[in-house]
Amino acid sequence: MTLTITLPPWVDALAAPGTVCVDDEAKMRLAIRLARENVVRGTGGPFGSAIFERKSGKLVAPGVNSVVRLNNSVLHAETVAIMLAESRLGSWTLGGEGMPEHELFTSCAPCAMCLGATMWSGVKRLVIAANKEDAEALEFDEGPVFAESYAHLARRGVEIVPELLRGEAQEVFQLYKEKGGAIYNG
Amino acid sequence: MTLTITLPPWVDALAAPGTVCVDDEAKMRLAIRLARENVVRGTGGPFGSAIFERKSGKLVAPGVNSVVRLNNSVLHAETVAIMLAESRLGSWTLGGEGMPEHELFTSCAPCAMCLGATMWSGVKRLVIAANKEDAEALEFDEGPVFAESYAHLARRGVEIVPELLRGEAQEVFQLYKEKGGAIYNG
Numbered sequence: 001m002t003l004t005i006t007l008p009p010w011v012d013a014l015a016a017p018g019t020v021c022v023d024d025e026a027k028m029r030l031a032i033r034l035a036r037e038n039v040v041r042g043t044g045g046p047f048g049s050a051i052f053e054r055k056s057g058k059l060v061a062p063g064v065n066s067v068v069r070l071n072n073s074v075l076h077a078e079t080v081a082i083m084l085a086e087s088r089l090g091s092w093t094l095g096g097e098g099m100p101e102h103e104l105f106t107s108c109a110p111c112a113m114c115l116g117a118t119m120w121s122g123v124k125r126l127v128i129a130a131n132k133e134d135a136e137a138l139e140f141d142e143g144p145v146f147a148e149s150y151a152h153l154a155r156r157g158v159e160i161v162p163e164l165l166r167g168e169a170q171e172v173f174q175l176y177k178e179k180g181g182a183i184y185n186g
Numbered sequence: 187m188t189l190t191i192t193l194p195p196w197v198d199a200l201a202a203p204g205t206v207c208v209d210d211e212a213k214m215r216l217a218i219r220l221a222r223e224n225v226v227r228g229t230g231g232p233f234g235s236a237i238f239e240r241k242s243g244k245l246v247a248p249g250v251n252s253v254v255r256l257n258n259s260v261l262h263a264e265t266v267a268i269m270l271a272e273s274r275l276g277s278w279t280l281g282g283e284g285m286p287e288h289e290l291f292t293s294c295a296p297c298a299m300c301l302g303a304t305m306w307s308g309v310k311r312l313v314i315a316a317n318k319e320d321a322e323a324l325e326f327d328e329g330p331v332f333a334e335s336y337a338h339l340a341r342r343g344v345e346i347v348p349e350l351l352r353g354e355a356q357e358v359f360q361l362y363k364e365k366g367g368a369i370y371n372g
Contacts, residue, residue: 116299149330
């Protein structure tokens, strides 16, 4: 039993590893752009993520929601970015000794699964655009995520920045709704 | 960027899809056996899972912890089993209209990530051997999992059965400890 996980072919031109984003807004715009293109191209849900080296601003790996495209409920934007970043670095953690700090930018607050995955990934910073209520307004369920869940990550040394460019991410949700996109597991 | 997820080669002889387990104990013994072999063969952490058709008892897919083997922090036993089961059925949910009910057996209480993944998978039943405290005694962190997390799954129609053959799963943890197995992200 072998499973192959791929990105849609359009991702590479938009978000090739090594691309440099100069600040938080540029990093988040890339994550939101991935979400938007995923809707426009019809390759998945309205969610995009990207993992960067914090200091250099270099993109390590992008991720887009791939649940329906690859028939795989685990493949949210965040888990895809995490798995690809770790694969590129050949490491099961992005927070290993001697590594530069890594951060995860995501166009929407992580669901319960992805919040857990964020912890195990070893990223030191989680930056979020749209919030849980925005996703739920679109009728996506976020699962069992509580204030205490975020507090747990913070205690483990993950800095959390909510609602950066939230409006731009909300626009992608609106677009998805207009296009009648699938609400899987709603 | 392409990622390939495989099981260790020994899994197939032990847990070929289609294998029938007649009752809950037989199903859990298979999950625990996967955990044990993963330790004995040195292919990963002391965690095993298996997804079955509830009524027929047919194994749909096994999973073993593959974090270190595949350099991928998302690959806990549960997520591996879920991804492989969905891949076999060609569906992003195991709870689709007209499908038989599916259930997830796991040798240890799911971490925060896997509890979320369980929800998205569409399984209707989650059966657990060792509990959160057992994993934490081994110094594995389970992440932000609360009583309310389980209540959320129950409200979504997932039946939860804790501590089935807990002692047998604890023995695998003990074996892992004796072998000095890696505690990643502890």
